[in-house]
Amino acid sequence: MAAYVIRRLWQMIPTLAGVILLIFFLFNWVGGDPAQVLAGKISNPEQIANIRKQLGVDQPYWYQLWVFVQQVFTFDFGRSWSTNEEVSKILLTRVGPTLTIMVPVLVIETMLAVAFAIMVAYVRGSLTDRTIMVICTTAMSISFLVYIIFAQWLFGFKLGWFPVQGWSESFSRNLLTYAPLPVMLAIFVGLAPQLRLYRSFFLEEINQDYVRTARAKGLPEKQVMMKHVLRNALIPILTNIGIYLPGLFVGSFLLEVFFSIPGLGREIVTAVNRSDFPVIKAVTVYLAMLTMFINLLVDVMYKLVDPRVSFK
Amino acid sequence: MSAVLPKHIPVVREASPGLWALAWRRLRADRVGMVSLAVVVAFLAMMLASYAGLIAKDWNKERGVSYANPAFLAGAENLEAKEVTNKDFGTQAKPVDLSDIDPLAPRYKEWEERAAKIAVTEVKRAETLPFGGDKWGRDVLEKAIKGSEVSIFVGLTAALFATIIGTVLGALAGYWGGRVNDFLEWFYNIFTSIPYILLILAFAAVFKKGLDTIIVILALTGWTGIYRLVRAEYIKHCGREYVKAAQAIGASHFSRMFVHILPNASHVILVQLSQHVVQFIKAEVILSFLGLGVPVDMVSWGTMLAEAQNELVIGKWWQLVAAGASMAFLVTAFSMLTDSLRDALDPKLK
Numbered sequence: 001m002a003a004y005v006i007r008r009l010w011q012m013i014p015t016l017a018g019v020i021l022l023i024f025f026l027f028n029w030v031g032g033d034p035a036q037v038l039a040g041k042i043s044n045p046e047q048i049a050n051i052r053k054q055l056g057v058d059q060p061y062w063y064q065l066w067v068f069v070q071q072v073f074t075f076d077f078g079r080s081w082s083t084n085e086e087v088s089k090i091l092l093t094r095v096g097p098t099l100t101i102m103v104p105v106l107v108i109e110t111m112l113a114v115a116f117a118i119m120v121a122y123v124r125g126s127l128t129d130r131t132i133m134v135i136c137t138t139a140m141s142i143s144f145l146v147y148i149i150f151a152q153w154l155f156g157f158k159l160g161w162f163p164v165q166g167w168s169e170s171f172s173r174n175l176l177t178y179a180p181l182p183v184m185l186a187i188f189v190g191l192a193p194q195l196r197l198y199r200s201f202f203l204e205e206i207n208q209d210y211v212r213t214a215r216a217k218g219l220p221e222k223q224v225m226m227k228h229v230l231r232n233a234l235i236p237i238l239t240n241i242g243i244y245l246p247g248l249f250v251g252s253f254l255l256e257v258f259f260s261i262p263g264l265g266r267e268i269v270t271a272v273n274r275s276d277f278p279v280i281k282a283v284t285v286y287l288a289m290l291t292m293f294i295n296l297l298v299d300v301m302y303k304l305v306d307p308r309v310s311f312k
Numbered sequence: 313m314s315a316v317l318p319k320h321i322p323v324v325r326e327a328s329p330g331l332w333a334l335a336w337r338r339l340r341a342d343r344v345g346m347v348s349l350a351v352v353v354a355f356l357a358m359m360l361a362s363y364a365g366l367i368a369k370d371w372n373k374e375r376g377v378s379y380a381n382p383a384f385l386a387g388a389e390n391l392e393a394k395e396v397t398n399k400d401f402g403t404q405a406k407p408v409d410l411s412d413i414d415p416l417a418p419r420y421k422e423w424e425e426r427a428a429k430i431a432v433t434e435v436k437r438a439e440t441l442p443f444g445g446d447k448w449g450r451d452v453l454e455k456a457i458k459g460s461e462v463s464i465f466v467g468l469t470a471a472l473f474a475t476i477i478g479t480v481l482g483a484l485a486g487y488w489g490g491r492v493n494d495f496l497e498w499f500y501n502i503f504t505s506i507p508y509i510l511l512i513l514a515f516a517a518v519f520k521k522g523l524d525t526i527i528v529i530l531a532l533t534g535w536t537g538i539y540r541l542v543r544a545e546y547i548k549h550c551g552r553e554y555v556k557a558a559q560a561i562g563a564s565h566f567s568r569m570f571v572h573i574l575p576n577a578s579h580v581i582l583v584q585l586s587q588h589v590v591q592f593i594k595a596e597v598i599l600s601f602l603g604l605g606v607p608v609d610m611v612s613w614g615t616m617l618a619e620a621q622n623e624l625v626i627g628k629w630w631q632l633v634a635a636g637a638s639m640a641f642l643v644t645a646f647s648m649l650t651d652s653l654r655d656a657l658d659p660k661l662k
Binding site for chain 2: 014015018019021022023026027030031137138140141142143144145146149150153157246247249253254257268269271272273275277280283284287288291292295
């Protein structure tokens, strides 16, 4: 297993190099001259030259690339172009709120989706099953934006059950006062597609021979579903969660924008609007790295869940 | 024996139906699929009509009062509109006579005369509009139609480009294998290791805003899934006998890739295309909402939702419903059509 992990880590190097190249290409080449953006409308050539020198964009491209690589590995992306805050500090302070929202979402949503999916799959083909599937399809086609706008208006403004938006310094207050509405919204919206997907995973397992065998030897239905089917269906479910995990850190940027949650997602949207390249570059590189590690982690976890999987 | 049989048997050669004919037949039998197809075609027709200027040409005209009520809610009070119309600035306070110190005083008369020459036609603004008006009194229904034009156009074109990129790269990787495959897999790994939303936003940060940009962004970031599937199809088909036969009769690489194999992978590509249209319509709405999409002089479902956010608080719900419902309607129909298409093209899958 150690050999497997080492080989996988080794294979990450070209991909990471590619990510760095792609981001460099986007922001240092396609992105145009940042000095023009920063100097604003009223500027003279002298100012622009000055800013260019400060940012180092007057250097040749190979040197800029070298600086970028150094930045990636020293975790030092300098300062934000718009707020002059240190990029590393921005990122660290924004991760907390995002996770405060997204971790409860992931946990509750997964549990609900698995529970509902196994129930729906058990009564497959019935009216309940078909009704739930139609509701899911319809619910999925309404834009997330519509849900947020409506729920924020109804529960925040009209009924006043939750604050319309906001965030505080205290973790418990955030979790109990500000987080519930966005968390519930995210679960509500994410549940339908996950339910549909997990149902298909369960159906695949239910039709297998071993389930028939288990029933034939007289095991109670509960044991068949909970032990045989659930365990086997957990493998594709785990993959799906693995795909979902990196997105956890970007959070649902829409929720963060709507509810003024100072998380990573909102930070990225603001940075894009302000052309704040260092922040976007840093977030993109680190999340790409994180994604690669999570993928590795999921592959290793396969082994723990499914003894049949062997590391090649 | 030949003497027994009549000499000229009329040969009834019934051509065996091809893949597409069979798929069409199966789709025809699928009632849900046909209804969704009809809805999608209706939306496309609406989009073309709006593009050609037949309908919703005047969506930008301010024809109603501010936040005009929908026709079916004609009696409802409209405070916002009153606020604007009741503002009578001139009459309430008597202006103080400043003529002895006002340097412009001698010219007032001249200006008044000139102003009188210009005929001002007071446009009568409608109290109600068919489905209500927005802040500037524009017809929400017409806006939704015009918005569908932009949203569907972006979804279709971006999906088409993404499919072309994904298909060509997937064909190259699957057909050639080896180094080409390694290089393209590397490329694929780079794009998929960045979370999709982040990739879109990173691209949006460096490009200038505009309708063409948003199509480019979605196409450049959305090809990966199609690439993977097409590549798998090509790997599967490469060793098949018909491809070997094509090689034997001297078909070029290009011809084998795109004339022989491509039609056999086309059902996968078509379903992917259809799925991506839905995905990109949703993405466009979100990007436009964030102000990263269409420019301000255009309207899309996303910009309508952005306006609707503030309108809901003052009880003007119609813009939200118009944009949200038309989008939900199209997306539901398109998703169901995609499912039916997949079933029709791949009968084994069921």
